[in-house]
Amino acid sequence: xxxxxxxxxxxxxxxxxxxxxxxxxxxxxxxxxxxxxxxxxxxxxxxxxxxxxxxxxxxxxxxxxxxxxxxxxxxxxxxxxxxxxxxxxxxxxxxxxxxxxxxxxxxxxxxxxxxxxxxxxxxxxxxxxxxxxxxxxxxxxxxxxxxxxxxx
Numbered sequence: 001x002x003x004x005x006x007x008x009x010x011x012x013x014x015x016x017x018x019x020x021x022x023x024x025x026x027x028x029x030x031x032x033x034x035x036x037x038x039x040x041x042x043x044x045x046x047x048x049x050x051x052x053x054x055x056x057x058x059x060x061x062x063x064x065x066x067x068x069x070x071x072x073x074x075x076x077x078x079x080x081x082x083x084x085x086x087x088x089x090x091x092x093x094x095x096x097x098x099x100x101x102x103x104x105x106x107x108x109x110x111x112x113x114x115x116x117x118x119x120x121x122x123x124x125x126x127x128x129x130x131x132x133x134x135x136x137x138x139x140x141x142x143x144x145x146x147x148x149x150x151x152x
Contacts, residue, residue, distance in 0.1 A: 021061060022071050023078060027087060027109075030077040034107040040136040041105040042070060042129075044078040045088060045096055052119040053100040063122045066129075073133045104132045112136065 024030035030041045046053035060066055070076050079086050081099075088096075089109055102116040112135060116128065 019064065019067060021067050021076050023076050027077060027079070027089065030075050031107060031109055033075045034105070037075065038107075038140060039073060039075050040112060040132055041103075041107075041109075042074045042076050042132075043092070043103040043105055044076075045092070045099060045101045045103070046078060046080050047082050047099045048080055049082075050099045055119050056100050060120060060122050060125050065126060066122060069126065069129050073129070104136075106136070106139065112139070 024033055024041075027043075030043065033039070034041050044056075046057075079088060081088055081093075092103055092111070092115075095111075096115065096117075098117050100118065102120070104112045106112055112132060120128070
C-alpha cells in the first residue's frame, strides 16, 4: 500500500511540474548550472508593468514545446528588473533597450548573439532556440581542449 501511495504522489508531482519551465533562482546559479550541465543560458529581462513581458509569459513561455525544449537544452533565468534586489550584469543592462529582452549566454555570462528585443511568438522562438542550441554545441566543440596529448 505504501508503494502505491508513493508512486501516486510521484506521478502527481511530475504531472504538476512537467508543464513549467525550470528556472534558476539567481544569475550566479544559472552560471554554475551552465558550466556543470554544458548548456547555454536563456536570460530574460522583464518589467512588472510591461504588457509585452506579460504576453511573452502567458503565451510563448506556456507552450508545451517551448517548455520542453527550454528544460532539456537550456539553463533558464528570468529577472524582473524593477523588483527590489534584482541584479543584472552591467553589460547586459547597458545593451538592453526595451522589455522583454532575451539574451542567450555562455557559461561565462558572455552573449552568444544579439539579444531578442520584445515579444516573440512561439514558432519563431522555437526556431531561435534551435539556432542557439546548434551554435552552442559548435562553440563547445571549438573551445574544448584535450586534457592530455596523444602518445604521452
